[in-house]
Amino acid sequence: MARRPQRMPRWAYDAAGSRLTEPPESEQLNGWNTNDRPPAQYFNWMFHYHSAWCDYLRGPSLAKWQSDTLPYDTSELTSASLAVDSATTEGTSLVKRNVIAAVDGGGNAVFTSVRAGNATSWTRRTNFTASGTFWRAFFCGPSGSERFWITVDHASAGELLTTAANSAVLSGTGSWTSATLPGGTKGVRAVAYDGSAYWAAVARDTIIATPNASPTSWSAATLGTAVTGTFRDLVWTGTAFLAVTNQGEVYRAGGGSAAAATWTALSAMPPGAADWRFTVGPNGTVLAWAEALGAAADFYTTDDDGDSWTAVTSSPSVEKIKSITFADSVWMAATADAPYLWQSNDATAWTRLKLPYAGATTVYDVAYSEGSWLAARNAFVEVSARAEDIAAGTWAPDPTTSSLGNAGWFRGRALSETAPTNGQVYAWNSSTSKWTPTTVSGASLPSASGANEVPASTGAGTTYSAVTVPALLATISNTRGRLLRRGSSAWESFDASTADTFVGGDGTDVTVRTAAQARASILGPFADAMDGSGWVANTTSGGASATWGSSKLACVCPSGSTASCGTAKTAYLASAQWYDIAARIQVIAGNGSSATRVGLIVGTSASSNVSINLWTSGTVECGHYDGSTFTALAFPAATSSGDRTGGQLWLRISRTPTSVAFSWGVGSAGALPTAWEVIHVSTNATVLLRAGGSRVELFALTTGSIQFEVDFLDLHHALPGGF
Amino acid sequence: MAQHRPTTLPPSGFARALHLSAVARDNAVVWQTAAAEIVESRDTWPEGTQGLSETPADPEGQGWTRLTPS
Numbered sequence: 001m002a003r004r005p006q007r008m009p010r011w012a013y014d015a016a017g018s019r020l021t022e023p024p025e026s027e028q029l030n031g032w033n034t035n036d037r038p039p040a041q042y043f044n045w046m047f048h049y050h051s052a053w054c055d056y057l058r059g060p061s062l063a064k065w066q067s068d069t070l071p072y073d074t075s076e077l078t079s080a081s082l083a084v085d086s087a088t089t090e091g092t093s094l095v096k097r098n099v100i101a102a103v104d105g106g107g108n109a110v111f112t113s114v115r116a117g118n119a120t121s122w123t124r125r126t127n128f129t130a131s132g133t134f135w136r137a138f139f140c141g142p143s144g145s146e147r148f149w150i151t152v153d154h155a156s157a158g159e160l161l162t163t164a165a166n167s168a169v170l171s172g173t174g175s176w177t178s179a180t181l182p183g184g185t186k187g188v189r190a191v192a193y194d195g196s197a198y199w200a201a202v203a204r205d206t207i208i209a210t211p212n213a214s215p216t217s218w219s220a221a222t223l224g225t226a227v228t229g230t231f232r233d234l235v236w237t238g239t240a241f242l243a244v245t246n247q248g249e250v251y252r253a254g255g256g257s258a259a260a261a262t263w264t265a266l267s268a269m270p271p272g273a274a275d276w277r278f279t280v281g282p283n284g285t286v287l288a289w290a291e292a293l294g295a296a297a298d299f300y301t302t303d304d305d306g307d308s309w310t311a312v313t314s315s316p317s318v319e320k321i322k323s324i325t326f327a328d329s330v331w332m333a334a335t336a337d338a339p340y341l342w343q344s345n346d347a348t349a350w351t352r353l354k355l356p357y358a359g360a361t362t363v364y365d366v367a368y369s370e371g372s373w374l375a376a377r378n379a380f381v382e383v384s385a386r387a388e389d390i391a392a393g394t395w396a397p398d399p400t401t402s403s404l405g406n407a408g409w410f411r412g413r414a415l416s417e418t419a420p421t422n423g424q425v426y427a428w429n430s431s432t433s434k435w436t437p438t439t440v441s442g443a444s445l446p447s448a449s450g451a452n453e454v455p456a457s458t459g460a461g462t463t464y465s466a467v468t469v470p471a472l473l474a475t476i477s478n479t480r481g482r483l484l485r486r487g488s489s490a491w492e493s494f495d496a497s498t499a500d501t502f503v504g505g506d507g508t509d510v511t512v513r514t515a516a517q518a519r520a521s522i523l524g525p526f527a528d529a530m531d532g533s534g535w536v537a538n539t540t541s542g543g544a545s546a547t548w549g550s551s552k553l554a555c556v557c558p559s560g561s562t563a564s565c566g567t568a569k570t571a572y573l574a575s576a577q578w579y580d581i582a583a584r585i586q587v588i589a590g591n592g593s594s595a596t597r598v599g600l601i602v603g604t605s606a607s608s609n610v611s612i613n614l615w616t617s618g619t620v621e622c623g624h625y626d627g628s629t630f631t632a633l634a635f636p637a638a639t640s641s642g643d644r645t646g647g648q649l650w651l652r653i654s655r656t657p658t659s660v661a662f663s664w665g666v667g668s669a670g671a672l673p674t675a676w677e678v679i680h681v682s683t684n685a686t687v688l689l690r691a692g693g694s695r696v697e698l699f700a701l702t703t704g705s706i707q708f709e710v711d712f713l714d715l716h717h718a719l720p721g722g723f
Numbered sequence: 724m725a726q727h728r729p730t731t732l733p734p735s736g737f738a739r740a741l742h743l744s745a746v747a748r749d750n751a752v753v754w755q756t757a758a759a760e761i762v763e764s765r766d767t768w769p770e771g772t773q774g775l776s777e778t779p780a781d782p783e784g785q786g787w788t789r790l791t792p793s
Contacts, residue, residue: 539734562742564733594749597741606736613741623744629792630740632748701738703745 004391008055011047020045034408034417059328060372061385062343062353068116068381071124074105080376081323082367083137087146088166095166098369100376101137101150108134110150112170116374116383127172130159132187139165140193142212150176151201153187158203160188162215182208182220190234192241194255202231202243207251209260223251225265232291233277238284240305244269244276250306266306271297279324281331287312287324287347292336294320299347318342318350327368328387334363334375341366341375341382355382410435485510524718525580525672538566538699546700553712555598555700557590563708566699568606573694573717576604580654581717582672583698586647590708591616598700598710601625602653604693612651612662612679613699616644616708620651622662622680624690633687634680638664647713652676653691656720659683660691672716672723725778727754727764732790747791754778757786 012020021041022028032038070077080102088095100111100122110125128134132154141147145164152159161176168175181188186204193199200209201218205227210218229247241259243251248269253259269276274290274297281287281301288300288309296317300309320336324347333342339352340363355363355375363375363382371387408415413435415426420437427438446455448466455464456472476484481497487509496503496512504513504521513521532548540546542563546555557563573579583600590596594617603609607627614620621635643649643666650673654661661681665673682688698715702708716723730753733739743753752764764778779785 538736538738541733541738542731562731562733564738564742566738595745597745601737609737611737611741623741625737625740628740630737630744632744635748697737699738701733701742703742703749 004388006391006393006395008058008390009047009051010055011051012044013048013052015044015048020048035414058388058390060368060387062373064385065356065375065382066117066385067119067356068113068121068383069119070100070102070111070122070377070379070381072102072104072106072379073109073124073126076378077102077104077364077376078378079103079134080111080364080378081134081136082365082374082376083139083148084367084369084374085139085146085148085165086369087139087143093166096168096170097166098367098374099137099139099148099170100365100381101134102376103134108152110170110172111381113381116369116372116381117386122381125171125175128161128176129172130154130161130178131157132159135187135189138191140191141165141199141215142193142196145212147215149191149201151188151190153189153204155204156184156186158185158187160191160201160218177216179210179216179218181218182206185220189231190243192234192236194236194241194259195238197256198259200234200236200241200243200253200259202234204230207231207234207243207253207263211257211260219260221253221260222262223265224262227251229273232275235278235280235286237280237286237305242278242286242302242306244278244288246273246275248272248274248276252306269300270309270311271300277321277324279326279331281326281347282329287326287331289321289324292320292322301347312348314344314348314350316350316352322362323365325366325368332366332373334366336362340377483510519721523720524722525716526718526722528715528717530712530714532567535567535569538564538568538697540565542702544700544702546698551713553698554588555698555708555710555712557596557700557702557706557708559705559707561705562702564699564701566697568601568695568697570695572696573602574719576692576694577657578655578720579694579717580652580720580723581696581715582650582652582723583712584648584650584667584670584714585614586649586711586713587616587644588709588711590702590706590710591641591645593617593702593704593706593708594619595702595704595706596700596708596710597621597703598708599698600651600653601695601697601699602655602693603690603695605695606697608690609693609695609697610653610660610662610687610691612653612664614639614644614649614651614664616710618644620662620664620677620679622653624687626690633682634662636679638677638679647711648673650714655688655691658688660687670714725752725764725766726768726775727762727778728768728772728774728776730761730763732761743791751791753790754782755788755790756782761790 022045023042080100083099085097094114096112098113102109108128111122113121130152132152135151135153138149147162147164150161160179162179163176188201188203191201198209198211207221208218209221229245229249231245234243241253250266251263252266253263277289277291279287286302290297298311298313301312302309318333321333323334325332331344331347341353341355342350343353344350361377363377366375373384375382416434416436424437424439426435429436446464446466453466453468456467457464477493482493483496484493500515501512502518530551542561544557544563544565546565546567555565594615596616597613599611599613601609601611610624612622618637618639619635620638623630623632648667650665652663659681661678663676663678665676667673698712700710733742754762
């Protein structure tokens with residue numbers, strides 16, 4: 001079942017006529033073609049009437065009626081006036097919503113129902129003691145405190161009966177109160193409410209009013225000009241009270257306390273005397289009409305609260321009118337002659353409605369109740385089919401995508417209307433600016449002659465042919481032993497067939513590497529960057545400093561006291577068991593002193609290691625340290641002054657799992673020496689233990705006051721065989 | 724009679740140990756006095772050396788601590 005709609009579409013519902021244009025007959029017959037651009041006015045017309053019919057069809061059906069029986073007493077109703085409680089919401093207890101103030105064979109009576117549309121839903125209420133005759137019923141009042149009213153006509157003693165909305169029984173005793181009226185008030189004819197503060201009512205020759213707080217005690221207002229006729233009706237236009245007499249006199253007062261003050265006489269109704277009645281329409285328009293007139297007569301409308309009236313001629317002529325009501329955006333007229341009930345959109349053009357026939361029976365009054373129209377007759381209330389409410393809730397879109405039945409455009413570009421033939425595709429035709437069915441030329445793949453072939457061309461604009469991947473590669477090289485690599489600008493081959501060569505990178509290309517190059521890459525020597533990266537400075541003493549810069553470590557121990565400085569790096573060596581490490585040093589100042597030490601430390605930690613150091617007096621010393629005591633292993637005289645200051649002196653420590661060797665040598669041009677002077681080899685387990693680490697430290701110190709400056713120029717390490 | 728004067732040692736660690744080993748080889752003794760002053764004591768000093776004081780005959784009896792290896 002389709003979901004109940006949550007919105008009522010409206011389109012151009014109040015547009016100027018020029019904005020709605022009915023499409024011509026030919027277009028209504030055939031519809032539109034691709035590329036047509038119908039004017040907006042056509043769409044306005046279509047959408048307006050489609051939505052208008054939706055709104056009309058969901059409204060109460062004036063073609064389908066049900067007859068509710070009125071249980072009159074003795075004989076049928078001779079008058080009936082409908083009032084509807086349109087304010088009270090249906091809740092736990094049923095609302096006595098519909099009231100008819102009537103006169104039947106038993107006299108004044110009230111017929112009431114909870115909801116019309118049930119054949120036996122009306123109940124007759126009695127025990128009304130008013131001496132006058134029920135005239136009309138009304139329902140009005142402040143929001144939340146609305147009341148039913150029955151005006152009672154009498155030559156000298158009018159009454160005004162009232163009860164609160166949704167009263168329990170609505171019988172004469174217990175439910176209705178006869179309001180206290182000013183002395184001498186004659187038959188009361190009509191009641192109206194100003195929407196916020198005051199009720200007003202017209203009696204035969206007076207006007208009375210009362211505020212919200214005292215609905216049952218009324219006071220007299222003053223007529224600015226004496227009335228000559230008999231008041232017949234009273235309405236609130238939205239901005240003013242308007243009252244009319246049977247002589248066509250029109251009186252007006254403002255809302256609030258002005259209703260209890262002086263009413264102003266306006267110009268009389270243009271035709272003069274008639275049994276005038278008023279009905280309020282849309283936007284405060286008041287329709288004036290003559291009751292029960294058996295001849296054609298104009299209606300009159302005012303939009304300025306009675307200052308001026310405009311004649312309206314009904315078509316067809318609606319005569320013998322008992323009541324006119326405006327509700328749900330339509331005018332309804334109840335008449336004493338067939339068709340007994342009329343409907344109009346504008347109070348000008350009227351449509352005859354078709355009530356169920358129950359003889360020739362007048363419709364006395366018509367009202368709108370809970371989406372149905374009620375038409376009160378002599379023994380029945382005709383009830384129309386009820387309007388459909390719009391559903392509450394949030395619109396939930398269906399996420400399922402739909403296909404477009406027939407697209408004329410693809411992404412803003414038109415599709416050609418030419419039908420495609422078998423195998424064609426849509427291709428863009430820039431000369432027609434349309435996607436056009438096109439046969440694809442040369443689009444098929446070449447036939448393969450074997451497995452694993454791919455299409456390949458021989459040049460720009462040539463036809464593709466099937467070739468094998470090896471055949472494609474052969475276009476680069478077909479020589480045994482060559483490898484494919486990406487060169488600086490193209491794929492190329494290179495010879496990798498030479499024995500005992502290896503393929504690797506040289507920093508730029510993939511190339512052949514000799515065994516020596518491979519050994520060097522794996523074993524070393526690996527040169528420190530000499531930029532201090534990752535080295536941590538030792539705590540200094542005596543104002544000494546160890547500074548990285550210009551690809552060297554410059555150590556300075558100033559004169560004036562003993563001094564020391566240095567720097568260390570952990571996890572320096574690739575292997576803690578097998579290594580070679582050598583440092584190149586150059587004495588800058590303080591050469592020739594036994595109070596100087598400069599050297600290299602390797603080991604497990606700062607408190608467990610081995611070392612080799614140079615005295616600038618020439619001695620090269622090696623030893624080991626346990627965290628407390630340095631134990632010298634050897635300290636022969638060794639280097640010459642030139643060795644120490646020439647910048648090519650290396651100090652070296654080498655370790656294997658079975659021995660630690662300490663040596664020095666002099667190289668040239670910054671390269672490692674080709675020959676080394678070994679000053680000591682230890683196979684001692686303690687020495688081996690302390691040398692088994694990857695931490696490296698460089699240091700310089702003085703044991704007396706001497707200006708000692710020395711540079712570390714290089715630091716190389718390698719795996720066995722790398723040096 | 725040995726004489727001594729104040730000296731500065733490197734921070735505790737390898738450099739201090741190497742310093743003490745070096746001065747010991749040079750026939751000097753480094754003491755920490757009872758007042759926690761570090762002094763270097765030699766039997767002979769170069770001519771004109773300033774700031775010398777006489778080293779007690781029994782420095783340990785004076786509460787001194789020997790720092791150089793024996």
